[in-house]
Amino acid sequence: MSKTLITGGAGYIGSHTAKTLAVRGRDVVILDNLSYGHRDFLKWGEFEEGDLADTAFLKDVFSRHDIEEVVHFAAFIAVGESVAEPRMYYENNVRNTLNLLGAMQDADVERIVFSSTAAVYGEPQTATLAEDHPLAPLSPYAWSKRMVEQVIRDYGEAYGLKSAILRYFNAAGADPAAEVGERHQPETHLIPLILHTALGIRESIKIFGTDYDTPDGTCLRDYIHVTDLSVAHALALEHLANGGESDIFNLGNGNGFSVREVIDMAREVTGGNIPVETTERRAGDSPALVSSSEKARNILGWQPQHADVRDIIETAWKWHQKDCR
Numbered sequence: 001m002s003k004t005l006i007t008g009g010a011g012y013i014g015s016h017t018a019k020t021l022a023v024r025g026r027d028v029v030i031l032d033n034l035s036y037g038h039r040d041f042l043k044w045g046e047f048e049e050g051d052l053a054d055t056a057f058l059k060d061v062f063s064r065h066d067i068e069e070v071v072h073f074a075a076f077i078a079v080g081e082s083v084a085e086p087r088m089y090y091e092n093n094v095r096n097t098l099n100l101l102g103a104m105q106d107a108d109v110e111r112i113v114f115s116s117t118a119a120v121y122g123e124p125q126t127a128t129l130a131e132d133h134p135l136a137p138l139s140p141y142a143w144s145k146r147m148v149e150q151v152i153r154d155y156g157e158a159y160g161l162k163s164a165i166l167r168y169f170n171a172a173g174a175d176p177a178a179e180v181g182e183r184h185q186p187e188t189h190l191i192p193l194i195l196h197t198a199l200g201i202r203e204s205i206k207i208f209g210t211d212y213d214t215p216d217g218t219c220l221r222d223y224i225h226v227t228d229l230s231v232a233h234a235l236a237l238e239h240l241a242n243g244g245e246s247d248i249f250n251l252g253n254g255n256g257f258s259v260r261e262v263i264d265m266a267r268e269v270t271g272g273n274i275p276v277e278t279t280e281r282r283a284g285d286s287p288a289l290v291s292s293s294e295k296a297r298n299i300l301g302w303q304p305q306h307a308d309v310r311d312i313i314e315t316a317w318k319w320h321q322k323d324c325r
């Protein structure tokens with residue numbers, strides 16, 4: 001059977017997607033250099049350990065496996081670090097993606113699903129963000145994703161590459177069976193930081209800014225369960241395999257939850273005391289980032305099953321209790 005290559009499949013979203021694709025009967029190959037991935041997340045499919053910077057390795061992987069499609073997660077993901085170290089970000093996220101696209105072209109692999117981000121929109125000009133909202137990245141990280149989007153579209157025009165570009169809002173939660181979950185080092189994402197505080201690994205959770213023009217003064221974000229996100233990748237692959245047009249899709253739930261609401265919900269779920277420290281606003285944080293994901297629902301038939309933020313926190317809590325033991 002022909003296979004699906006998952007770059008970055010030892011990471012958070014990639015490992016959940018490996019599970020979803022394997023459960024749906026796909027034969028998967030994971031390519032990861034384990035720079036931020038985890039060997040114990042490699043539970044589905046075959047593993048190829050190596051770096052996208054290594055073009056000989058890429059050529060070898062494509063020659064040894066009958067790969068018919070690629071899901072490309074591998075990237076560096078920390079916005080703040082990208083401001084301090086743009087070279088790292090452009091080299092890994094842009095140049096190494098060019099290596100991947102070149103190896104795909106040489107091996108006649110014509111379909112790719114690419115992990116982009118809501119950060120390509122920059123400051124929101126409307127209450128919810130649809131795919132045609134103007135693009136104005138605010139960091140090298142967001143620019144690196146924007147650039148790759150353009151490269152993929154140009155390769156589509158010139159070489160016939162078929163693509164689904166998926167712009168995620170805030171991925172959160174964990175596999176409901178807790179076989180994999182979120183483990184970033186360093187951790188910068190809100191829900192894991194809150195749960196680490198509930199577990200006593202951190203002393204308090206910081207709220208950056210309490211004077212935003214939002215109902216309780218803290219930032220609003222759109223949280224999407226990682227399993228729902230992984231299913232969207234499976235549907236995007238099926239869309240392309242069935243001859244669907246290349247397209248761009250937002251992935252979020254369309255509801256904004258404030259930082260305080262998420263902390264309150266985590267207190268309910270964990271029953272724990274979660275001390276809060278309020279500090280100044282952080283540069284570059286938008287007051288609200290909320291998606292319109294109608295297009296993914298209409299064209300891909302995507303229907304999130306874990307849209308409730310309680311469900312997202314409960315699955316994350318189950319995972320973190322196990323992972324942080």
Ligand SMILES: NC(=O)c1ccc[n+]([C@@H]2O[C@H](COP(=O)([O-])OP(=O)(O)OC[C@H]3O[C@@H](n4cnc5c(N)ncnc54)[C@H](O)[C@@H]3O)[C@@H](O)[C@H]2O)c1
Nearest residue numbers: 008010011012013032033035036037051052074075115171
């Ligand atoms: N987590 C989110 O909320 C979020 C939001 C928007 C977009 N994204 C995008 O989703 C993708 C996955 O994010 P994640 O949270 O799972 O991150 P992650 O760090 O857990 O996973 C990324 C994986 O890619 C691997 N990798 C990085 N560079 C590599 C290289 N040169 N060669 C081989 N492997 C390499 C890492 O080892 C890691 O396993 C990224 O592209 C990220 O930009 C994530």
